[in-house]
Every structure is written in C-alpha cells, then in structure tokens.
Amino acid sequence: MKPLIVLLLSFSISIFVIKIIKKEYDFALSARIAMSIMLVFTAIGHFAFTKGMSMMVPKIIPFKESFVYITGIFEILLAIGLLIPKLKEISGWTLIIFLLLMLPANIYAAINNVNYQKGTFDGNGILYLWFRIPLQILFIIWTYISAIRI
Secondary structure, eight states: OHHHHHHHHHHHHHHHHHHHHHSSOOHHHHHHHHHHHHHHHHHHHHHHSHHHHHHHSOTTSSOHHHHHHHHHHHHHHHHHHHHSTTTHHHHHHHHHHHHHHHHHHHHHHHHTTOBTTTTBSOSOGGGGHHHHHHHHHHHHHHHIIIIIIO
16 A cells, blocks of 8 residues: 555656646656656665565575565666666566566465564455555556556
8 A cells, every 4th residue: 555655646746846847747757756766665665674575475486585685676776767768668668577577476475464564474364465466457557658658
C-alpha cells in the first residue's frame, strides 16, 4: 500500500511542479518521476528490512541477503534510467521484466505469511495477493505507458 501512496502522491506533485516550470503538463514525465521516486522508496526497504526481505526469497535461491541488496541497487539504477531520455525505453522494458520476475517472491511471501518489515512469519498471508497482483499489473502498465509507448 505504501508504494502506491508514494507513486500517486509523487505523480500529483510532479504534475504541478512541471506545469509551473514548463508552463504545460507533461504526464509521461510526471509518471516516470513518480515511478522513479517509488522505486527509490522501495529500494530503501531492501537496505532497511534486509532480513525480512531475505525471507521473501524462495529457498532455492542462494545468498539471499546479497540478492536483496543487489535488487535494491538495481531498483535505484532503474529509477535513474527512467529519468534519462535516451535510457527511458530500455529502462522501462527492464523494469517490466524485473517486476514480472519479482512477482513470484511476492507470491512466496504471501503464501508463507512473511512480514518483511518485522522479519517474522505473521504477515497478511494469501489475501495480500488480491492487492499485490493488481498493484504489480498497475506498475507494469504505468511503466509501459510512461516510458515505452510515449
């Protein structure tokens, strides 16, 4: 829920700031700025909640903590890439693939009741997927429209 709030709030603020600066609306740029801010926000979680996020990684993947750190760094790099005009399309496609690859970790976490912030197994459970999967789809569509299609 927090990433969605960050995304929508950042988008709203970006629209008005860009309108003031450029004297016109630029919805695609505002959307990329919002996605970038949201990615940095979620990347911070990779460093602040490493233990809990490691619990989200399926058992078959070794070096879970390193994997969490690497994906956090990757999110930051994608956030930067979305803001660079020459890199926005490749960053967009890469982010879409990344979001699709991360979905199994979210499903695994929901099935196992992982609470990544506490690092415990008392999370929201399978019902969380009714929110998380549509949210992931929203992120994919958002990225496609703002970074690739335009």
